[in-house]
Amino acid sequence: MSTLTALLQLRAATVEDAPRLARLAEQVGGSWNVARYTGSLAGSGAGWLLEAASPASSLPDPLAALLRPAVAAAVVVQPAADDWELLDLAVAPPCQRQGLARTLLAAVVAAAGASGATRLLLEVRAGNARAHAVYAAAGFVRIACRRAYYPATRSAAAEDAIVMALAL
Numbered sequence: 589m590s591t592l593t594a595l596l597q598l599r600a601a602t603v604e605d606a607p608r609l610a611r612l613a614e615q616v617g618g619s620w621n622v623a624r625y626t627g628s629l630a631g632s633g634a635g636w637l638l639e640a641a642s643p644a645s646s647l648p649d650p651l652a653a654l655l656r657p658a659v660a661a662a663v664v665v666q667p668a669a670d671d672w673e674l675l676d677l678a679v680a681p682p683c684q685r686q687g688l689a690r691t692l693l694a695a696v697v698a699a700a701g702a703s704g705a706t707r708l709l710l711e712v713r714a715g716n717a718r719a720h721a722v723y724a725a726a727g728f729v730r731i732a733c734r735r736a737y738y739p740a741t742r743s744a745a746a747e748d749a750i751v752m753a754l755a756l
């Protein structure tokens with residue numbers, strides 16, 4: 589366990605966390621916004637986050653909610669009977685490369701396994717080398733390529749999606 593991981597607490601994300609999750613997504617250039625986190629966590633999605641153990645936790649809501657520390661890392665998944673899908677994974681830049689993604693993936697694997705799921709699936713941009721390295725290190729293997737899955741934008745060409753799977 590890294591020094592940073594030891595200072596953080598892992599807990600399930602709730603719909604109230606959506607604004608802080610969106611701020612984290614902004615920091616890493618992610619595409620998820622408050623509405624998307626809210627829709628997922630208020631619906632059938634599930635998430636986990638890592639944050640500093642808060643001294644404000646003894647305060648009454650909404651004060652405690654206001655004083656909550658920033659989210660260091662978060663993951664959102666779509667559970668299903670057999671295949672769980674990993675939808676979003678982000679680690680704040682100052683906290684990267686200290687094992688936080690590995691910790692979150694382990695939490696997802698444990699929850700999916702406990703629920704009886706047999707596989708964890710995800711899509712990742714072909715050019716996202718860091719994410720590929722994290723998923724490969726966690727045991728995911730490439731099972732498919734979706735050509736030009738991410739549409740072209742004004743500044744970037746269309747990009748393939750690599751589908752990866754982890755047998756549970």
Ligand SMILES: CC(C)(COP(=O)(O)OP(=O)(O)OC[C@H]1O[C@@H](n2cnc3c(N)ncnc32)[C@H](O)[C@@H]1OP(=O)(O)O)[C@@H](O)C(=O)NCCC(=O)NCCS
Nearest residue numbers: 616677678679684685686687688689690718719721722725
């Ligand atoms: C991808 C991302 C989630 C990785 O988070 P992280 O907390 O830095 O990853 P970890 O420290 O848990 O890395 C776990 C392992 O993955 C591999 N890895 C992680 N970052 C790597 C890098 N930059 N280069 C090579 N390998 C890397 C290593 O094997 C690492 O283990 P090690 O440090 O003991 O060698 C983070 O960089 C991020 O938020 N990026 C922007 C958002 C994103 O791309 N999300 C994924 C979308 S599918």
